[in-house]
Amino acid sequence: MAYGKTAASPSRRMDYHTNPQGDIARPIGIGFILIAMTPLVILPLASIFIFGFGKGLDHFWEALVSPAAVFSLKLSLTTSSVRPCATSCSD
Numbered sequence: 001m002a003y004g005k006t007a008a009s010p011s012r013r014m015d016y017h018t019n020p021q022g023d024i025a026r027p028i029g030i031g032f033i034l035i036a037m038t039p040l041v042i043l044p045l046a047s048i049f050i051f052g053f054g055k056g057l058d059h060f061w062e063a064l065v066s067p068a069a070v071f072s073l074k075l076s077l078t079t080s081s082v083r084p085c086a087t088s089c090s091d
Contacts, residue, residue, distance in 0.1 A: 052060045063069060 052063075
């Protein structure tokens, strides 16, 4: 038996999947968020590639393997792995 439920009193919670009329607000809200957030993600990524490859692939690769770029990539990967490691190691 699940916590908080008894045989005499089933849960009164109603999912939007079981609502016979349907819940239109949730799909519209998700669609609105996707439409609003897509340009905020796509445009900066597109500008990175457009301006990065503007002078050619050779120039882009030279900038990518420069010591400053390698250090910043290592720093980003190290700091982004700290939280998952700390979370999984603390269990």
